[in-house]
Amino acid sequence: MKGEIYRVAGPVVTIMGIKPKMYDVVHIGHEGLMGEVIRIQRDKATVQVYEDTSGIKPGEPVVNTGKSLSVELGPGLLESIYDGIQRPLKVLQEKMGDFIDRGVTANGLDREKVWEFKPVVLIGDFVKGGAVIGTVQETMNIEHKIMVPPTVSGTVEEIKSGKFKVDETVCVLTDGTEISMMQKWPVRMPRPVEKKFIPNRPLITGQRILDGLFPVAKGGTAAIPGPFGSGKTVTQQQLAKWSDTDIVVYIGCGERGNEMADVLNEFPELQDPQTGRPLMERTVLIANTSNMPVAAREASVYTGITIAEYYRDMGYDVSLMADSSSRWAEAMREISSRLEEMPGEEGYPAYLSARLSEFYERAGLVKSLAGEEGSITVIGAVSPPGGDFSEPVTQNTLRIVKVFWALDAKLAQRRHFPSIDWLTSYSLYTKGLSGWFAENVAPDWVPLRDHAMELLQQESELQEIVQLVGSDALPEDQQLILEICRMLREYFLQQNAFHPVDTYCPFDKQYKLLKAISKYSDMAQASLEAGIPMKDILSIESKDELAKVKFEEDFEGALNVVMEKMDKEFAALGGN
Amino acid sequence: MTKEYKTIIEISGPLMFIEKTEPVGYGELVHINLPDGTTKRGQVLDTSADVVAVQVFEGTGGLNEESGVVFSGETIKLAVSKDMLGRILSGSGEPLDGGPRIIPEDRLDVNGSSMNPYSRMPPEDFIQTGISTIDGTNTLVRGQKLPIFSGSGLPHNEIALQIARQAKVPGSEEPFAVVFAAMGITNEEAQYFMQDFEKTGALERAVVFLNLADDPAVERIITPRMALTAAEYLAYEHDMHVLVILTDITNYCEALRQMGAAREEVPGRRGYPGYMYTDLASLYERAGVIKGRKGSVTQFSILTMPGDDITHPIPDLSGYITEGQIVVSRELHMKGIYPPINVLPSLSRLMNSGIGEGKTRDDHKAVSDQMYAGYAEGRDLRGLVAIVGKEALSDRDQRILEFADLFESRFVRQGRDEDRSIEETLTIGWEILSELPEALLTRIDNKYIDKYHPAHKSN
Numbered sequence A: 001m002k003g004e005i006y007r008v009a010g011p012v013v014t015i016m017g018i019k020p021k022m023y024d025v026v027h028i029g030h031e032g033l034m035g036e037v038i039r040i041q042r043d044k045a046t047v048q049v050y051e052d053t054s055g056i057k058p059g060e061p062v063v064n065t066g067k068s069l070s071v072e073l074g075p076g077l078l079e080s081i082y083d084g085i086q087r088p089l090k091v092l093q094e095k096m097g098d099f100i101d102r103g104v105t106a107n108g109l110d111r112e113k114v115w116e117f118k119p120v121v122l123i124g125d126f127v128k129g130g131a132v133i134g135t136v137q138e139t140m141n142i143e144h145k146i147m148v149p150p151t152v153s154g155t156v157e158e159i160k161s162g163k164f165k166v167d168e169t170v171c172v173l174t175d176g177t178e179i180s181m182m183q184k185w186p187v188r189m190p191r192p193v194e195k196k197f198i199p200n201r202p203l204i205t206g207q208r209i210l211d212g213l214f215p216v217a218k219g220g221t222a223a224i225p226g227p228f229g230s231g232k233t234v235t236q237q238q239l240a241k242w243s244d245t246d247i248v249v250y251i252g253c254g255e256r257g258n259e260m261a262d263v264l265n266e267f268p269e270l271q272d273p274q275t276g277r278p279l280m281e282r283t284v285l286i287a288n289t290s291n292m293p294v295a296a297r298e299a300s301v302y303t304g305i306t307i308a309e310y311y312r313d314m315g316y317d318v319s320l321m322a323d324s325s326s327r328w329a330e331a332m333r334e335i336s337s338r339l340e341e342m343p344g345e346e347g348y349p350a351y352l353s354a355r356l357s358e359f360y361e362r363a364g365l366v367k368s369l370a371g372e373e374g375s376i377t378v379i380g381a382v383s384p385p386g387g388d389f390s391e392p393v394t395q396n397t398l399r400i401v402k403v404f405w406a407l408d409a410k411l412a413q414r415r416h417f418p419s420i421d422w423l424t425s426y427s428l429y430t431k432g433l434s435g436w437f438a439e440n441v442a443p444d445w446v447p448l449r450d451h452a453m454e455l456l457q458q459e460s461e462l463q464e465i466v467q468l469v470g471s472d473a474l475p476e477d478q479q480l481i482l483e484i485c486r487m488l489r490e491y492f493l494q495q496n497a498f499h500p501v502d503t504y505c506p507f508d509k510q511y512k513l514l515k516a517i518s519k520y521s522d523m524a525q526a527s528l529e530a531g532i533p534m535k536d537i538l539s540i541e542s543k544d545e546l547a548k549v550k551f552e553e554d555f556e557g558a559l560n561v562v563m564e565k566m567d568k569e570f571a572a573l574g575g576n
Numbered sequence B: 001m002t003k004e005y006k007t008i009i010e011i012s013g014p015l016m017f018i019e020k021t022e023p024v025g026y027g028e029l030v031h032i033n034l035p036d037g038t039t040k041r042g043q044v045l046d047t048s049a050d051v052v053a054v055q056v057f058e059g060t061g062g063l064n065e066e067s068g069v070v071f072s073g074e075t076i077k078l079a080v081s082k083d084m085l086g087r088i089l090s091g092s093g094e095p096l097d098g099g100p101r102i103i104p105e106d107r108l109d110v111n112g113s114s115m116n117p118y119s120r121m122p123p124e125d126f127i128q129t130g131i132s133t134i135d136g137t138n139t140l141v142r143g144q145k146l147p148i149f150s151g152s153g154l155p156h157n158e159i160a161l162q163i164a165r166q167a168k169v170p171g172s173e174e175p176f177a178v179v180f181a182a183m184g185i186t187n188e189e190a191q192y193f194m195q196d197f198e199k200t201g202a203l204e205r206a207v208v209f210l211n212l213a214d215d216p217a218v219e220r221i222i223t224p225r226m227a228l229t230a231a232e233y234l235a236y237e238h239d240m241h242v243l244v245i246l247t248d249i250t251n252y253c254e255a256l257r258q259m260g261a262a263r264e265e266v267p268g269r270r271g272y273p274g275y276m277y278t279d280l281a282s283l284y285e286r287a288g289v290i291k292g293r294k295g296s297v298t299q300f301s302i303l304t305m306p307g308d309d310i311t312h313p314i315p316d317l318s319g320y321i322t323e324g325q326i327v328v329s330r331e332l333h334m335k336g337i338y339p340p341i342n343v344l345p346s347l348s349r350l351m352n353s354g355i356g357e358g359k360t361r362d363d364h365k366a367v368s369d370q371m372y373a374g375y376a377e378g379r380d381l382r383g384l385v386a387i388v389g390k391e392a393l394s395d396r397d398q399r400i401l402e403f404a405d406l407f408e409s410r411f412v413r414q415g416r417d418e419d420r421s422i423e424e425t426l427t428i429g430w431e432i433l434s435e436l437p438e439a440l441l442t443r444i445d446n447k448y449i450d451k452y453h454p455a456h457k458s459n
């Protein structure tokens, strides 16, 4: 059925003459720009268009596909970079050059590439929705499981083996249903799972302040709000690089083109610390930068999470980073205001909160339809205007997520990185994960960490006094606390993402560093009680040398040297 | 498509509404013929089978129902040519210098198209500006967008000009050009730029677009787009390295707000349109380097923060898009320090890719980090000294306090024509850092201390 354009106002186009369903994908105008129906009103419908509408005129034709916005799922997703509606940017470049033109369609998955399909079911097997029928080695480390689409089930009548393209049939059910290695799924609908569990294992990130103080669980949700330049992107990229996760889906949602270029440049060169393989082999990138159409930005988040769910269904641990969820919310606001909807707080649509929670709800640790345990950890950056956390996107997000990494402009200004404020951040998983830490890191890890946190709390109180009277006026034991806290901040919490060694800190190293600071603390305390002057305790050289061991290639060696020296220096002071 | 309509049904603020037209394209350029024989131009904002809304660039003054409206059938285009270099054009691209019209090699849509992120080459070529607070601690690289956040009455123009004069990629002789776009600045300010360009011979390799304070505000919305279109053309078609200076972004945003109000849109924060982030991004993101092409577009725009408030929507949204910011401080300016750049809130996000061994020097990052840490702490201590007096400070703290002073007087302060090489900048850095006890240099790897610390280097 053909209709025509009635009105064009930026990315919002009104059409008439056809009767689409909500969320149907339509093609607009002579160039066939892609759009999605977002409102139906009598004989007209409103469409958000994923491409620039300049020059488009009323009266131009409109074609309804009758389908809702979907992504293609199958081998070949990994190592790809897509725009918000899953058009591969590489293909767009081949078709249109270095600048993105419009009216060009491109399949999410390469139709020409041939994959080796190995079946795991036999003729006569009954397969239900989500069941695995075969595998494809997608990258060196990722075995891609070919699953029956969740809505299909039946008895296998024919199953093939060998080399196929993604859209070729590899399995036929007795009712005639043909199954290929590719399936499509509407992005706005969560993929079904068998069961959800409470997350119980940490996502190990190699970032001391995250793993140590505010851990996120695999299958959990975290938000990183912070003003511009405070480290949201760097933190997200660090997580994408070093987390012990199988798959990373990284969504650049309304942010900078150069940042995506950076990831594209760097990830093929960097090694996954778990597998030693290039990081790109486990990564899917979605780049809908700030200057790309807002409607596609709105869709990008859904495209990303649907791809994440697909790998989760295979039984993988997936991490999804959305940088920045605020730009997504703003895209909603922009469209909503063009629709002249009743604005809610700060002009955001009234459904902002619902959309945010629906999105984060797609995270989780699950048993998939295939019976596999998989997880999606969602980490969203939030960009509050003026760095003010009381604004609607931050507040609505905090109501949902379990981990809050609060970035602080003051810390960033003094180049304390990651500039995560240890006093206001929190993780609701800390308790639940304690058992895991005790078992897998060290029995005394939890008390060590809790003690460090307590000291840091005390420091902030002491600092208030110092502001009034100066630090020399404090009693000696309190001066010592200040010094220990300085060590905790500078030696432990600060971590330079751009230092070749410090960028990733294995858990064992985190433990030893904290333990070393605690050892100095204990010996200093004992010396103080034995009447050794504070000045001498502070001028222990090995204490200052401890500052740099985290940068050493041979961390263990360097640490041992420093700690032996520390023993000697304290022994020389007497008291210990 | 040269049909003239006399069917204006409403004129309000910068907008006019026309009915009974043939289908008109969204974003189309519109010519308006006034009864007195003058002409104006506008752009289609909303188009339907019933009515078309047009924003009029030169303002709607003098317009009435008698005026004729012609839809051009195409979006706004700029005639581009290599001969634009040396020319002064109006905010909408018409010659202002009495010279001939530009004979176009091409006509390009001023909105450009978004660069495919896959085609981008991460910027990494160090640009030496000769200013220590930029080169040393907030390094600019080719293809970066790094604005100056300033305040009214501060010497941001001097700084911008000093950069335009001194900027170079050490060891490179590649062709470069300046595209300068004035948006709503005063005639006097514009003269200041033009005279400097003329004096230094920079005008020959510059394209200037002028929309001054008394020019229509609506025109300001296309001026930067014209400038960026010219810049992209010179960079990507003529292999030039183009430095774009847009001034003042604040005036641009005011024009956006005015347009939004005229369109009766639901305003966002402090009355600015909700889409201002996206709109600004459509300007700022037009900087970069493309794989396989020689040229580049670097943006160094000027933005005056209303009330010196960095959380005001204009600097705030800009900061969220640009790759850092150089913050000019009133406090340092009052102290008589030029250039009064406060490095603490300043940032260059692309610094890490532009510095280090083979680019600037291996110790660059460490020196910069250490100076930041010292200066930040020193400034905090100043606050404390004001309350408890200097005597209450520990020895360590007193040394840090002194470092902060040295940092301002030796590192930040420099002459208006002083063009420091990166080596000189780093040497000054080490000189002032060596005034601190070595144990405090926790941000610097020992190998650099051995190699560059004045106390070690000499023996």
Ligand SMILES: Nc1ncnc2c1ncn2[C@@H]1O[C@H](COP(=O)(O)OP(=O)(O)OP(=O)(O)O)[C@@H](O)[C@H]1O
Residues within 6 Å of the ligand: A226, A227, A228, A229, A230, A231, A232, A233, A234, A235, A255, A383, A417, A418, A419, A495, A496, A497, A498, B319, B320, B321, B347, B348, B349, B350
């Ligand atoms: N862990 C870190 N180690 C070293 N430097 C860091 C770290 N985190 C952030 N930085 C520094 O801070 C700068 C800004 O960080 P980033 O780009 O992540 O900010 P952001 O919060 O994403 O800002 P925006 O909202 O504008 O995108 C980086 O360019 C880098 O110089």
Ligand SMILES: [Mg+2]
Residues within 6 Å of the ligand: A232, A233, A234, A255, A323
């Ligand atoms: Mg960011």
